[in-house]
Amino acid sequence: MTKFRFEYRPYQRKFRQPLKTHHGIWVVREGILVRLEDESGRVGFGEIAPLEWFGSESIGDAIAFCRNAPETIDFEWIRSISFPACQFGFETALESPLNPSRVGDFEEQRHSGLLGKVEDWELLWGQRYRTFKVKIAVAPIEIEIATVESLLNELPEGAILRLDANMGLNEIETHQWLEFCDSYNIEFIEQPMPVDQFETMLKLSQQYRTSIALDESVASLEQLRDCYDRGWRGIFVIKPAIAGFPSKLREFCQQNQIDTVFSTVFETAIGRQMGLQLAAELSKRAVGYGTNHWFDELNSEDFEKLWNSF
Numbered sequence: 453m454t455k456f457r458f459e460y461r462p463y464q465r466k467f468r469q470p471l472k473t474h475h476g477i478w479v480v481r482e483g484i485l486v487r488l489e490d491e492s493g494r495v496g497f498g499e500i501a502p503l504e505w506f507g508s509e510s511i512g513d514a515i516a517f518c519r520n521a522p523e524t525i526d527f528e529w530i531r532s533i534s535f536p537a538c539q540f541g542f543e544t545a546l547e548s549p550l551n552p553s554r555v556g557d558f559e560e561q562r563h564s565g566l567l568g569k570v571e572d573w574e575l576l577w578g579q580r581y582r583t584f585k586v587k588i589a590v591a592p593i594e595i596e597i598a599t600v601e602s603l604l605n606e607l608p609e610g611a612i613l614r615l616d617a618n619m620g621l622n623e624i625e626t627h628q629w630l631e632f633c634d635s636y637n638i639e640f641i642e643q644p645m646p647v648d649q650f651e652t653m654l655k656l657s658q659q660y661r662t663s664i665a666l667d668e669s670v671a672s673l674e675q676l677r678d679c680y681d682r683g684w685r686g687i688f689v690i691k692p693a694i695a696g697f698p699s700k701l702r703e704f705c706q707q708n709q710i711d712t713v714f715s716t717v718f719e720t721a722i723g724r725q726m727g728l729q730l731a732a733e734l735s736k737r738a739v740g741y742g743t744n745h746w747f748d749e750l751n752s753e754d755f756e757k758l759w760n761s762f
């Protein structure tokens with residue numbers, strides 16, 4: 453069986469402006485780069501980018517896992533990993549080195565850009581973004597609806613807007629937003645309510661024209677499968693970096709033909725590459741990986757360079 457020499461490097465990446473969501477304020481993205489080298493000297497890079505408040509392992513768990521891992525590993529060892537972000541990181545390193553012929557396809561992908569301030573849309577429009585995402589449920593609803601309404605009036609024709617509540621709405625507020633969205637053309641509202649409100653979201657998803665996308669509810673492949681089995685036929689937001697082994701995710705999506713949006717956890721180009729590849733294979737919607745404008749550091753697309761920037 454092929455053996456790989458394993459090395460890892462933890463990183464920290466400061467947000468240019470702290471990211472405010474209903475989960476709180478995020479200042480520094482911490483993750484781990486993984487490097488595997490086989491006996492013939494071929495190198496593959498992977499990335500472990502946990503999101504603890506979505507239910508993945510913590511960064512501390514992931515670092516401890518890497519620290520305790522042997523220097524030489526094989527497929528069997530990788531298949532036995534139980535942490536989802538680590539599963540993604542190691543299997544990604546196996547699937548690279550990059551096949552450069554596939555990179556061109558990604559440039560054809562449509563991207564969604566996350567707006568820190570609604571005024572940022574012009575900047576992103578200039579970078580050829582046509583889909584924008586705004587975080588809601590961080591300020592009083594009346595203020596947010598007014599802000600989104602004025603944004604919609606400003607956006608040029610052809611622009612598409614998504615909203616993400618990160619579980620921050622109650623049922624009445626979700627009705628309010630959905631009613632508002634139905635009178636405009638909003639692509640979807642992401643995770644309006646907490647994970648335990650599944651039945652309510654299911655009911656609401658059949659009541660309005662505007663789609664609801666589950667995100668926090670489907671962070672792991674297990675949860676994804678569970679929501680599908682319980683009847684969810686709306687949109688699924690998939691964050692591959694915390695969804696476990698890419699091979700298993702691919703299999704599930706192909707078997708069930710679900711409607712998906714692939715989305716970032718603010719990883720570097722190493723994790724993003726795999727996410728974009730999966731999105732190109734499995735999704736028709738604009739991908740949510742437009743996040744480089746959130747960072748000054750570790751923005752390189754060159755994996756060797758990223759690895760050597762510590």
Ligand SMILES: [Mg+2]
Nearest residue numbers: 616618642667
């Ligand atoms: Mg979300």
